[in-house]
Amino acid sequence: MMEYILDYLDEKGVYAANQAEQEKLEKGIRLFLLEKGIKEDDNDPYFKKYIASALNLIGTADLKMYLSEYPVISAIMQIVLEWKADGRIPSSRKENLRSCMKELYESGLGDRYIPATEVQMILA
Amino acid sequence: MSEISDSGDFNFSDVGDDVFTSSSGTETGSSGGTEGIVGEGSELGTEIFSGESAFGEVSSEKESVEIPAQQMVENFHIQSMGQIMEMNGKYMSEDDMNRVSAGVNEIRAVEYDPDHNYTGVYSFYNGRSVIEIASIDPEQMERTTIHETNHFMSHNHEVFVPQPDRNGYTVFSTVGTREKSWFVSNETGERSEFTSKGEGMNEGLTTMFTNQQLMEISEEKGIAAERQNIYSHATEICKQLEDIVGEDTLKEAYYGGNLDKLEQQVNALAGEHAYETLRDSLDRTLSRDWSERTISMMEAQRILNEMYKNGGMES
Numbered sequence A: 001m002m003e004y005i006l007d008y009l010d011e012k013g014v015y016a017a018n019q020a021e022q023e024k025l026e027k028g029i030r031l032f033l034l035e036k037g038i039k040e041d042d043n044d045p046y047f048k049k050y051i052a053s054a055l056n057l058i059g060t061a062d063l064k065m066y067l068s069e070y071p072v073i074s075a076i077m078q079i080v081l082e083w084k085a086d087g088r089i090p091s092s093r094k095e096n097l098r099s100c101m102k103e104l105y106e107s108g109l110g111d112r113y114i115p116a117t118e119v120q121m122i123l124a
Numbered sequence B: 001m002s003e004i005s006d007s008g009d010f011n012f013s014d015v016g017d018d019v020f021t022s023s024s025g026t027e028t029g030s031s032g033g034t035e036g037i038v039g040e041g042s043e044l045g046t047e048i049f050s051g052e053s054a055f056g057e058v059s060s061e062k063e064s065v066e067i068p069a070q071q072m073v074e075n076f077h078i079q080s081m082g083q084i085m086e087m088n089g090k091y092m093s094e095d096d097m098n099r100v101s102a103g104v105n106e107i108r109a110v111e112y113d114p115d116h117n118y119t120g121v122y123s124f125y126n127g128r129s130v131i132e133i134a135s136i137d138p139e140q141m142e143r144t145t146i147h148e149t150n151h152f153m154s155h156n157h158e159v160f161v162p163q164p165d166r167n168g169y170t171v172f173s174t175v176g177t178r179e180k181s182w183f184v185s186n187e188t189g190e191r192s193e194f195t196s197k198g199e200g201m202n203e204g205l206t207t208m209f210t211n212q213q214l215m216e217i218s219e220e221k222g223i224a225a226e227r228q229n230i231y232s233h234a235t236e237i238c239k240q241l242e243d244i245v246g247e248d249t250l251k252e253a254y255y256g257g258n259l260d261k262l263e264q265q266v267n268a269l270a271g272e273h274a275y276e277t278l279r280d281s282l283d284r285t286l287s288r289d290w291s292e293r294t295i296s297m298m299e300a301q302r303i304l305n306e307m308y309k310n311g312g313m314e315s
Helices: A002-011 A019-035 A045-056 A060-068 A070-086 A091-107 A116-123 B069-091 B094-101 B138-153 B199-217 B219-227 B232-245 B247-254 B259-270 B274-284 B290-309
Strands: B018-022 B026-029 B046-050 B054-058 B106-111 B120-125 B128-135 B156-163 B168-175 B178-185 B191-197
Touching: A002 A019, A002 A045, A002 A060, A019 A060, A019 A070, A019 B290, A045 B232, A045 B290, A060 A070, A070 A091, A070 A116, A091 A116, B069 B094, B069 B106, B069 B128, B069 B138, B069 B199, B069 B247, B094 B138, B094 B156, B120 B138, B120 B156, B120 B168, B128 B138, B138 B199, B138 B219, B178 B199, B191 B274, B199 B219, B199 B232, B199 B247, B199 B274, B232 B247, B232 B259, B232 B274, B232 B290, B247 B259, B259 B274, B259 B290, B274 B290
Parallel strands: B018 B046, B026 B120, B106 B128
Antiparallel strands: B018 B026, B046 B054, B120 B128, B156 B168, B168 B178, B178 B191
């Protein structure tokens, strides 16, 4: 499935500019697949359909950054779900969240791919 | 539309609210006791049901936000009801249609409280329905009101079973695809023995239908809602499920209460007990535990892959 996603990016004209970017992109894709419950060697048509559907939701201009920054997006989701489950989260987690949001804004993704309202509520 | 069997000596008005939550909304069940009027603030004691059986107290002293948030929420609700009726009215049972036609008992916008971990609540208890929307910003209020209105317009059903030998009664409550039960003591009003199943699927479907409605209103709103979804895993799985079993089967389950047909289709395509496993996996996609979410996604994906291979609608 890693190859499938890299081909998908290729088709969209999305490339890593250098080896470091490529490594960061692949690391993000691995986590993306893992959290979607898909193994790297799952190649059945269903999984391709699922991944295409998930990636189609991401704007083409954001694709590379979205996948590269996926570990940050994942960390934000984790904090939001802790807040959702527990009602409150410790201030250290709020700091983690603030730091993740800073990174997302610096990447240019902003709050487009995270539960923005919930993040706003946590950080209020 | 609530079904109340011959009671022993239980008193419904003593029971607090029992909440089904969603993070763009929350879903509960509520007690009688407070006669609310649309547009007016009234006291609402609410307990949040999250996950296994953890009920947390929510203040009953919230101030209702008046104009314009209250009006906005009411307008979003009315528009959404019309839209849902047009898109999905054909799936609803006569009982649900009568309940919905009578309107929600109470809907109100409340001031945003940073101590509360939800943006909206839907409660249904003893035939009484309440929607509460946190007033944060217009986009969120629209999204959340549509979400909670979908909970209201989905299949709502409850049964109270007296248990005189235990001096109490058991409540069985269904909202959409979520089924819950709990025991209530007549003497103390205390609740215990909570069970809940189908929350993940219910929130996934509610979010999917909400996003479809938003997409009809404006593509920009629909896409933003899909991208910023807290229930993204459950919603993505529900979208794939819709492709495989078809829109009618899912909507008959959610709005019409025909879960049997969905269960039969899933089991026919993925094997005995596959539906149960899928439903439970979807419940765990809402977990705060990363490993549990990831494993549950793997389980759900295996089932959907099997269904797809075995002749799902689009395979």
